[in-house]
Amino acid sequence: MLIAIDPGHGGKDPGAVVGDYKEKDINLTIGLKLRDILIKENISVIMTRDKDETVDLQQRCDIANKSKVNYFISIHCNSFTVPSANGTETYAYPGSIVGRNLDQYVQNELVEMLKTKDRGVKYEKFYVLKYTVMPAILVETAFMSNPGNLELLLQKPEDFARAITNGLLKFLRNTDYEQMDNIEN
Numbered sequence: 001m002l003i004a005i006d007p008g009h010g011g012k013d014p015g016a017v018v019g020d021y022k023e024k025d026i027n028l029t030i031g032l033k034l035r036d037i038l039i040k041e042n043i044s045v046i047m048t049r050d051k052d053e054t055v056d057l058q059q060r061c062d063i064a065n066k067s068k069v070n071y072f073i074s075i076h077c078n079s080f081t082v083p084s085a086n087g088t089e090t091y092a093y094p095g096s097i098v099g100r101n102l103d104q105y106v107q108n109e110l111v112e113m114l115k116t117k118d119r120g121v122k123y124e125k126f127y128v129l130k131y132t133v134m135p136a137i138l139v140e141t142a143f144m145s146n147p148g149n150l151e152l153l154l155q156k157p158e159d160f161a162r163a164i165t166n167g168l169l170k171f172l173r174n175t176d177y178e179q180m181d182n183i184e185n
């Protein structure tokens with residue numbers, strides 16, 4: 001089992017910026033913690049970046065595709081123009097049955113552990129979901145633009161990583177993934 005972890009943004013691209021905080025840094029913190037936890041669970045990991053560097057979207061897909069990873073997990077934080085928007089949502093590529101399934105497990109664990117608002121599982125044609133050849137999900141962990149959510153992201157990055165791990169492990173236990181890989185991305 002080989003998982004690609006993709007901490008969104010990095011280097012020249014900060015992602016969302018709220019006060020002194022940049023999304024790229026939070027994504028990396030959660031991504032590195034996720035890497036450490038997965039390795040402890042005897043799951044192999046490849047990172048699209050493990051430091052603050054610019055990696056374009058196609059490079060991220062290339063890293064995962066060349067390494068023939070089984071699943072691709074992209075980590076992001078949400079942001080909106082009004083601070084009241086909050087909660088967790090996860091994305092799969094439209095029509096991806098396996099991605100939708102993995103999303104649901106990860107989403108459930110995140111909202112249970114972090115007590116964030118459940119914004120549900122969604123479909124979107126995000127670049128890294130479209131151009132990776134394996135099932136891929138994109139996690140919008142919480143809203144940096146919401147003070148309560150931002151506090152969670154800053155104070156409990158390990159809980160986000162642990163929840164994503166728990167969702168992945170439950171998915172793997174409950175899914176005949178080799179068979180599903182052959183059906184549909």
Ligand SMILES: [Zn+2]
Pocket residue numbers: 008009015016023076077
């Ligand atoms: Zn982002």
